[in-house]
Amino acid sequence: xxxxxxxxxxxxxxxxxxxxxxxxxxxxxxxxxxxxxxxxxxxxxxxxxxxxxxxxxxxxxxxxxxxxxxxxxxxxxxxxxxxxxxxxxxxxxxxxxxxxxxxxxxxxxxxxxxxxxxxxxxxxxxxxxxxxxxxxxxxxxxxxxxxxxxxxx
Numbered sequence: 001x002x003x004x005x006x007x008x009x010x011x012x013x014x015x016x017x018x019x020x021x022x023x024x025x026x027x028x029x030x031x032x033x034x035x036x037x038x039x040x041x042x043x044x045x046x047x048x049x050x051x052x053x054x055x056x057x058x059x060x061x062x063x064x065x066x067x068x069x070x071x072x073x074x075x076x077x078x079x080x081x082x083x084x085x086x087x088x089x090x091x092x093x094x095x096x097x098x099x100x101x102x103x104x105x106x107x108x109x110x111x112x113x114x115x116x117x118x119x120x121x122x123x124x125x126x127x128x129x130x131x132x133x134x135x136x137x138x139x140x141x142x143x144x145x146x147x148x149x150x151x152x153x
Contacts, residue, residue, distance in 0.1 A: 002057075005151040006125040008135075009116035010144045013050050013091060013105050016118045017142050022046075025142040026120055032134050034126050041123030050088035050115050052080060056153035058111040065106050069097030079104060091115060112149045121151075 008029065010017075017025070022044045030039050062071045079093045083104060091104040105115045120138075130138070130148050139146045 003123060003151075003153050004125065005121045005123055005149075005153075006127070006130070007053060007119050007121040007149040007151055008130075008138055008146050009053055009114050009119045009149065010142070011147055012144070013088075013103075013115035014117060015144055016046055017144065021141065021143045022118070022120070025138050028141040029120055029122070029138050032127075032130065032137075033122065038122060038124060038126040041125070042120070044120045045118070047117045050091070050117055051119075052084075053114045053116050053119060053149055054151070055109070055111045055113050055149055056151050058150065058152050059113065060110045063108040063110070064095050064097050064100070065102055065108050066095070066100045067098045068108070069095075071096070071107070076104075076107075088115070112147060114147060114149060 008025075026042060026044050030042055033039050033042070062073070062076050063069065064071070075096060083091055083093070092101055093104055094101050095107075129150060135146060135148060
């Protein structure tokens with residue numbers, strides 16, 4: 001059996017909200033879920049350090065935000081592993097295509113992924129992507145811009 005998560009993370013991988021803001025954002029997100037079964041799987045999680053938030057089986061490609069060249073999964077895994085070994089003190093990397101320095105968080109993931117120290121996620125949300133308006137409402141409640149990731153594992 002596979003698992004599906006709707007995950008909301010801050011656009012800044014190092015940012016974490018206050019507890020009251022996270023609780024408010026969770027309530028707002030809960031109101032966007034279709035039923036009580038979906039709401040049961042909702043939780044907010046804080047991490048001591050930055051975590052990779054992968055999309056699972058949905059990822060097709062990763063590209064450069066500057067020149068659009070596609071990266072191999074091997075290059076990406078090595079880049080993430082190197083930053084992980086350093087405790088994710090930085091996410092900056094020099095991309096192999098055009099040698100521009102950019103953040104791993106800013107690469108173009110054809111199925112969104114990201115990095116975060118905080119997430120709100122819903123297991124089996126019984127819905128697809130949040131609309132731009134819904135995502136803005138969660139961001140307003142949280143007090144920080146957010147992005148979403150649909151995880152399928």
